[in-house]
Amino acid sequence: MLDAKTIAAKLEEAGVQATAQRIAIYQYIVCEADHPTAEEIKDWADQNFPKMSLATVYNTLNILVAAGLLKDYRFPNMSKVIYDSNVVHHHHFLDDETGQLIDIDPDVVEVTSKLKKEFHISQIQILFRGTRQTVRK
Amino acid sequence: MLDAKTIAAKLEEAGVQATAQRIAIYQYIVCEADHPTAEEIKDWADQNFPKMSLATVYNTLNILVAAGLLKDYRFPNMSKVIYDSNVVHHHHFLDDETGQLIDIDPDVVEVTSKLKKEFHISQIQILFRGTRQTVRK
Protein backbone atom coordinates (compact mmCIF):
# COMPACT_ATOMS: atom_id res chain seq x y z
CA MET A 1 0.00 0.00 0.00
CA LEU A 2 1.72 3.16 -1.19
CA ASP A 3 1.07 6.23 0.91
CA ALA A 4 -0.41 9.46 -0.41
CA LYS A 5 2.98 11.18 -0.45
CA THR A 6 4.54 8.54 -2.68
CA ILE A 7 1.51 8.64 -4.97
CA ALA A 8 1.69 12.43 -5.13
CA ALA A 9 5.36 12.22 -6.08
CA LYS A 10 4.55 9.80 -8.90
CA LEU A 11 1.91 12.18 -10.23
CA GLU A 12 4.24 15.17 -10.15
CA GLU A 13 7.00 13.13 -11.74
CA ALA A 14 4.64 12.42 -14.63
CA GLY A 15 3.82 16.12 -14.94
CA VAL A 16 0.42 15.88 -13.29
CA GLN A 17 -0.45 18.32 -10.52
CA ALA A 18 -1.21 16.27 -7.42
CA THR A 19 -4.63 17.26 -6.14
CA ALA A 20 -6.51 15.41 -3.43
CA GLN A 21 -8.89 13.86 -5.97
CA ARG A 22 -6.11 12.68 -8.27
CA ILE A 23 -4.10 11.22 -5.42
CA ALA A 24 -7.14 9.35 -4.12
CA ILE A 25 -8.06 7.91 -7.52
CA TYR A 26 -4.55 6.92 -8.48
CA GLN A 27 -3.87 5.41 -5.07
CA TYR A 28 -7.07 3.40 -5.28
CA ILE A 29 -6.21 2.05 -8.73
CA VAL A 30 -2.60 1.25 -7.87
CA CYS A 31 -3.18 -0.24 -4.43
CA GLU A 32 -6.67 -1.64 -4.21
CA ALA A 33 -8.53 -1.94 -7.45
CA ASP A 34 -8.18 -4.65 -10.04
CA HIS A 35 -8.84 -3.41 -13.58
CA PRO A 36 -11.58 -1.03 -12.45
CA THR A 37 -14.07 0.84 -14.59
CA ALA A 38 -14.90 4.52 -14.13
CA GLU A 39 -18.10 3.43 -12.43
CA GLU A 40 -16.26 1.30 -9.87
CA ILE A 41 -13.95 4.20 -9.13
CA LYS A 42 -16.90 6.55 -8.66
CA ASP A 43 -18.56 4.06 -6.31
CA TRP A 44 -15.36 3.73 -4.30
CA ALA A 45 -14.99 7.52 -4.15
CA ASP A 46 -18.57 7.92 -2.94
CA GLN A 47 -17.68 5.71 0.04
CA ASN A 48 -14.15 6.91 0.70
CA PHE A 49 -13.77 10.52 -0.41
CA PRO A 50 -15.63 13.54 0.98
CA LYS A 51 -17.15 14.49 -2.37
CA MET A 52 -16.14 13.81 -5.92
CA SER A 53 -18.07 14.44 -9.10
CA LEU A 54 -18.33 11.94 -11.91
CA ALA A 55 -16.74 14.47 -14.25
CA THR A 56 -13.68 14.56 -12.03
CA VAL A 57 -13.40 10.79 -12.16
CA TYR A 58 -13.43 10.85 -15.96
CA ASN A 59 -11.19 13.93 -16.21
CA THR A 60 -8.66 12.36 -13.89
CA LEU A 61 -8.65 9.03 -15.67
CA ASN A 62 -8.10 10.75 -19.01
CA ILE A 63 -5.28 12.84 -17.56
CA LEU A 64 -3.60 9.81 -15.98
CA VAL A 65 -3.83 7.86 -19.23
CA ALA A 66 -2.40 10.81 -21.19
CA ALA A 67 0.43 11.07 -18.65
CA GLY A 68 1.26 7.39 -19.09
CA LEU A 69 0.36 6.47 -15.52
CA LEU A 70 -2.59 4.33 -16.54
CA LYS A 71 -3.53 2.36 -19.59
CA ASP A 72 -7.08 2.05 -20.83
CA TYR A 73 -8.52 -1.05 -22.43
CA ARG A 74 -11.68 -2.11 -24.12
CA PHE A 75 -12.50 -5.78 -23.95
CA PRO A 76 -14.97 -7.70 -26.08
CA ASN A 77 -17.22 -8.68 -23.20
CA MET A 78 -17.77 -5.17 -21.87
CA SER A 79 -18.93 -1.85 -23.17
CA LYS A 80 -17.02 0.05 -20.49
CA VAL A 81 -13.43 1.14 -20.54
CA ILE A 82 -11.13 -0.60 -18.07
CA TYR A 83 -8.11 1.04 -16.43
CA ASP A 84 -4.87 -0.70 -15.60
CA SER A 85 -2.07 0.69 -13.46
CA ASN A 86 0.28 -1.82 -15.04
CA VAL A 87 1.56 0.27 -17.92
CA VAL A 88 4.31 -2.03 -19.14
CA HIS A 89 3.26 -4.14 -22.08
CA HIS A 90 1.39 -7.28 -21.17
CA HIS A 91 -1.42 -9.56 -22.25
CA HIS A 92 -4.65 -10.54 -20.50
CA PHE A 93 -6.54 -13.61 -19.49
CA LEU A 94 -10.30 -13.19 -19.27
CA ASP A 95 -12.10 -15.70 -17.07
CA ASP A 96 -15.37 -16.17 -18.93
CA GLU A 97 -17.05 -17.55 -15.81
CA THR A 98 -16.21 -14.78 -13.37
CA GLY A 99 -15.41 -11.94 -15.77
CA GLN A 100 -12.11 -11.46 -13.97
CA LEU A 101 -9.17 -10.10 -15.93
CA ILE A 102 -5.67 -11.28 -15.14
CA ASP A 103 -2.46 -9.72 -16.44
CA ILE A 104 -0.21 -12.09 -18.36
CA ASP A 105 3.52 -11.44 -18.57
CA PRO A 106 4.60 -11.35 -22.24
CA ASP A 107 7.67 -13.42 -21.33
CA VAL A 108 5.37 -16.38 -20.72
CA VAL A 109 4.03 -16.17 -24.25
CA GLU A 110 5.76 -16.61 -27.55
CA VAL A 111 4.20 -15.55 -30.82
CA THR A 112 5.60 -16.42 -34.21
CA SER A 113 3.76 -14.93 -37.12
CA LYS A 114 4.43 -15.28 -40.79
CA LEU A 115 2.48 -12.25 -41.99
CA LYS A 116 3.38 -10.77 -45.36
CA LYS A 117 6.16 -8.26 -45.04
CA GLU A 118 3.88 -5.32 -45.85
CA PHE A 119 2.58 -5.66 -42.30
CA HIS A 120 4.74 -3.65 -39.93
CA ILE A 121 3.77 -4.82 -36.49
CA SER A 122 4.39 -2.41 -33.65
CA GLN A 123 2.46 -4.24 -30.97
CA ILE A 124 0.79 -7.56 -30.32
CA GLN A 125 -2.11 -7.69 -27.88
CA ILE A 126 -3.32 -11.11 -26.84
CA LEU A 127 -6.49 -11.93 -24.99
CA PHE A 128 -6.63 -15.44 -23.61
CA ARG A 129 -10.14 -16.54 -22.78
CA GLY A 130 -11.23 -19.49 -20.75
CA THR A 131 -11.76 -20.46 -17.17
CA ARG A 132 -9.52 -20.75 -14.19
CA GLN A 133 -9.57 -23.73 -11.87
CA THR A 134 -8.56 -22.28 -8.56
CA VAL A 135 -7.53 -24.91 -6.03
CA ARG A 136 -10.59 -24.88 -3.79
CA LYS A 137 -12.90 -22.28 -2.43
CA MET B 1 -21.80 -11.69 -54.83
CA LEU B 2 -24.34 -14.08 -53.34
CA ASP B 3 -27.90 -13.54 -54.51
CA ALA B 4 -30.83 -12.87 -52.23
CA LYS B 5 -32.10 -16.43 -52.54
CA THR B 6 -28.83 -17.94 -51.33
CA ILE B 7 -28.67 -15.42 -48.50
CA ALA B 8 -32.28 -16.24 -47.51
CA ALA B 9 -31.40 -19.93 -47.46
CA LYS B 10 -28.46 -19.27 -45.13
CA LEU B 11 -30.70 -17.34 -42.78
CA GLU B 12 -33.36 -20.07 -42.67
CA GLU B 13 -30.67 -22.70 -42.21
CA ALA B 14 -29.51 -20.84 -39.14
CA GLY B 15 -33.08 -20.69 -37.83
CA VAL B 16 -33.65 -17.04 -38.70
CA GLN B 17 -36.79 -16.09 -40.60
CA ALA B 18 -35.71 -14.47 -43.85
CA THR B 19 -37.36 -11.08 -44.09
CA ALA B 20 -36.49 -8.44 -46.66
CA GLN B 21 -34.61 -6.35 -44.08
CA ARG B 22 -32.59 -9.28 -42.78
CA ILE B 23 -31.68 -10.47 -46.25
CA ALA B 24 -30.55 -6.99 -47.25
CA ILE B 25 -28.41 -6.49 -44.15
CA TYR B 26 -26.81 -9.91 -44.22
CA GLN B 27 -26.15 -9.70 -47.95
CA TYR B 28 -24.52 -6.31 -47.51
CA ILE B 29 -22.25 -7.56 -44.74
CA VAL B 30 -21.30 -10.78 -46.52
CA CYS B 31 -20.81 -9.34 -49.98
CA GLU B 32 -19.90 -5.69 -49.75
CA ALA B 33 -18.98 -4.43 -46.34
CA ASP B 34 -15.68 -4.78 -44.55
CA HIS B 35 -16.05 -5.00 -40.79
CA PRO B 36 -18.95 -2.52 -40.74
CA THR B 37 -20.48 -0.79 -37.76
CA ALA B 38 -24.23 -0.50 -37.18
CA GLU B 39 -23.96 3.09 -38.35
CA GLU B 40 -22.37 2.11 -41.66
CA ILE B 41 -25.07 -0.47 -42.20
CA LYS B 42 -27.78 2.09 -41.48
CA ASP B 43 -26.18 4.54 -43.91
CA TRP B 44 -26.03 1.86 -46.59
CA ALA B 45 -29.67 0.91 -45.94
CA ASP B 46 -30.76 4.53 -46.22
CA GLN B 47 -29.31 4.57 -49.74
CA ASN B 48 -30.25 1.08 -50.86
CA PHE B 49 -33.37 -0.07 -49.07
CA PRO B 50 -36.85 1.50 -49.27
CA LYS B 51 -37.07 2.21 -45.56
CA MET B 52 -35.40 0.70 -42.55
CA SER B 53 -35.40 1.89 -38.99
CA LEU B 54 -32.31 2.03 -36.85
CA ALA B 55 -33.95 -0.35 -34.38
CA THR B 56 -34.26 -2.93 -37.14
CA VAL B 57 -30.58 -2.60 -37.94
CA TYR B 58 -29.67 -3.28 -34.32
CA ASN B 59 -32.30 -6.01 -33.86
CA THR B 60 -31.10 -7.79 -36.98
CA LEU B 61 -27.45 -7.58 -36.05
CA ASN B 62 -28.17 -9.01 -32.61
CA ILE B 63 -30.24 -11.81 -34.11
CA LEU B 64 -27.55 -12.67 -36.66
CA VAL B 65 -24.88 -12.72 -33.98
CA ALA B 66 -27.04 -14.95 -31.76
CA ALA B 67 -27.63 -17.27 -34.72
CA GLY B 68 -23.91 -17.57 -35.33
CA LEU B 69 -24.02 -15.88 -38.73
CA LEU B 70 -22.04 -12.86 -37.61
CA LYS B 71 -19.48 -12.20 -34.95
CA ASP B 72 -19.28 -8.93 -33.07
CA TYR B 73 -16.03 -7.34 -31.93
CA ARG B 74 -14.97 -4.41 -29.86
CA PHE B 75 -11.58 -2.95 -30.61
CA PRO B 76 -9.48 -0.64 -28.48
CA ASN B 77 -9.55 2.25 -30.94
CA MET B 78 -13.33 2.45 -31.28
CA SER B 79 -16.36 2.74 -29.08
CA LYS B 80 -18.59 1.12 -31.68
CA VAL B 81 -19.19 -2.56 -32.19
CA ILE B 82 -17.88 -4.05 -35.42
CA TYR B 83 -19.53 -6.94 -37.25
CA ASP B 84 -17.70 -9.65 -39.13
CA SER B 85 -19.26 -12.21 -41.47
CA ASN B 86 -16.18 -14.35 -41.06
CA VAL B 87 -17.30 -16.48 -38.14
CA VAL B 88 -14.49 -19.00 -38.14
CA HIS B 89 -11.82 -18.22 -35.60
CA HIS B 90 -9.25 -15.70 -36.73
CA HIS B 91 -7.11 -12.83 -35.55
CA HIS B 92 -6.97 -9.19 -36.64
CA PHE B 93 -4.48 -6.66 -37.81
CA LEU B 94 -5.38 -3.05 -37.06
CA ASP B 95 -3.70 -0.46 -39.24
CA ASP B 96 -3.16 2.39 -36.83
CA GLU B 97 -2.77 4.86 -39.69
CA THR B 98 -5.93 4.09 -41.63
CA GLY B 99 -8.00 2.36 -38.96
CA GLN B 100 -8.51 -0.54 -41.34
CA LEU B 101 -9.01 -4.00 -39.87
CA ILE B 102 -7.68 -7.03 -41.66
CA ASP B 103 -8.50 -10.64 -40.84
CA ILE B 104 -5.48 -12.80 -40.04
CA ASP B 105 -5.63 -16.54 -40.59
CA PRO B 106 -4.70 -18.34 -37.34
CA ASP B 107 -2.56 -20.77 -39.36
CA VAL B 108 -0.14 -17.94 -40.04
CA VAL B 109 0.37 -17.40 -36.32
CA GLU B 110 1.81 -19.68 -33.71
CA VAL B 111 1.38 -19.03 -30.02
CA THR B 112 3.19 -20.93 -27.31
CA SER B 113 2.24 -20.01 -23.79
CA LYS B 114 3.50 -21.37 -20.54
CA LEU B 115 0.66 -20.24 -18.31
CA LYS B 116 0.13 -22.03 -15.03
CA LYS B 117 -2.06 -25.08 -15.46
CA GLU B 118 -4.97 -23.53 -13.55
CA PHE B 119 -5.63 -21.48 -16.70
CA HIS B 120 -7.88 -23.42 -19.05
CA ILE B 121 -7.65 -21.59 -22.34
CA SER B 122 -10.56 -22.01 -24.70
CA GLN B 123 -9.66 -19.28 -27.15
CA ILE B 124 -6.82 -16.96 -28.04
CA GLN B 125 -7.62 -13.65 -29.68
CA ILE B 126 -4.73 -11.67 -31.07
CA LEU B 127 -4.77 -8.11 -32.24
CA PHE B 128 -1.73 -7.10 -34.24
CA ARG B 129 -1.29 -3.36 -34.44
CA GLY B 130 0.95 -1.40 -36.73
CA THR B 131 0.98 -0.01 -40.21
CA ARG B 132 0.82 -1.54 -43.63
CA GLN B 133 3.17 -0.52 -46.42
CA THR B 134 1.16 -1.07 -49.56
CA VAL B 135 3.23 -1.16 -52.70
CA ARG B 136 2.42 2.26 -54.14
CA LYS B 137 -0.62 4.44 -54.52
Place this chain on the structure above:
DNA sequence: ATCTATATTTAGAGTAATTCTAAGCATAGA
Protein backbone atom coordinates in the same frame (compact mmCIF):
# COMPACT_ATOMS: atom_id res chain seq x y z
C1' DA C 1 0.37 36.50 4.66
C1' DT C 2 -2.08 38.40 0.33
C1' DC C 3 -3.01 38.82 -4.22
C1' DT C 4 -3.73 37.05 -8.65
C1' DA C 5 -3.40 34.23 -12.63
C1' DT C 6 -4.07 29.79 -13.76
C1' DA C 7 -5.58 25.14 -12.96
C1' DT C 8 -9.03 22.09 -11.05
C1' DT C 9 -13.52 20.65 -9.66
C1' DT C 10 -18.30 20.62 -10.00
C1' DA C 11 -23.33 20.04 -11.39
C1' DG C 12 -25.80 19.59 -14.91
C1' DA C 13 -26.54 19.63 -19.87
C1' DG C 14 -25.15 17.33 -24.00
C1' DT C 15 -23.69 13.46 -27.02
C1' DA C 16 -23.03 8.82 -29.02
C1' DA C 17 -24.15 4.16 -29.26
C1' DT C 18 -27.37 1.07 -28.21
C1' DT C 19 -31.71 -0.94 -26.17
C1' DC C 20 -36.48 -0.78 -24.93
C1' DT C 21 -41.51 -0.11 -25.61
C1' DA C 22 -45.73 -0.51 -27.44
C1' DA C 23 -48.29 0.04 -31.50
C1' DG C 24 -48.77 -1.13 -36.31
C1' DC C 25 -47.66 -4.51 -40.17
C1' DA C 26 -46.54 -8.68 -42.41
C1' DT C 27 -46.51 -13.48 -42.88
C1' DA C 28 -47.24 -18.44 -42.36
C1' DG C 29 -50.13 -21.83 -41.45
C1' DA C 30 -55.04 -23.31 -40.13
Place this chain on the structure above:
DNA sequence: TCTATGCTTAGAATTACTCTAAATATAGAT
Protein backbone atom coordinates in the same frame (compact mmCIF):
# COMPACT_ATOMS: atom_id res chain seq x y z
C1' DT D 1 -59.63 -15.54 -45.18
C1' DC D 2 -58.64 -15.55 -40.60
C1' DT D 3 -55.65 -15.40 -36.94
C1' DA D 4 -51.75 -15.94 -34.09
C1' DT D 5 -47.29 -15.00 -34.02
C1' DG D 6 -43.38 -12.65 -35.33
C1' DC D 7 -41.29 -8.42 -37.37
C1' DT D 8 -40.66 -3.55 -37.96
C1' DT D 9 -41.14 0.97 -36.57
C1' DA D 10 -40.71 5.68 -34.26
C1' DG D 11 -39.63 7.51 -30.49
C1' DA D 12 -38.43 7.29 -25.63
C1' DA D 13 -35.05 5.45 -22.51
C1' DT D 14 -30.56 3.96 -21.06
C1' DT D 15 -25.61 3.75 -20.69
C1' DA D 16 -21.15 5.50 -20.77
C1' DC D 17 -18.90 9.25 -21.40
C1' DT D 18 -17.77 14.38 -22.67
C1' DC D 19 -18.63 19.26 -22.55
C1' DT D 20 -19.73 23.78 -20.48
C1' DA D 21 -19.54 27.43 -17.59
C1' DA D 22 -19.37 28.79 -12.99
C1' DA D 23 -17.25 28.06 -8.47
C1' DT D 24 -13.25 26.77 -6.01
C1' DA D 25 -8.47 25.72 -5.09
C1' DT D 26 -3.65 26.29 -5.80
C1' DA D 27 1.05 27.97 -6.94
C1' DG D 28 3.94 31.47 -7.35
C1' DA D 29 4.71 36.54 -7.14
C1' DT D 30 4.49 40.33 -3.98
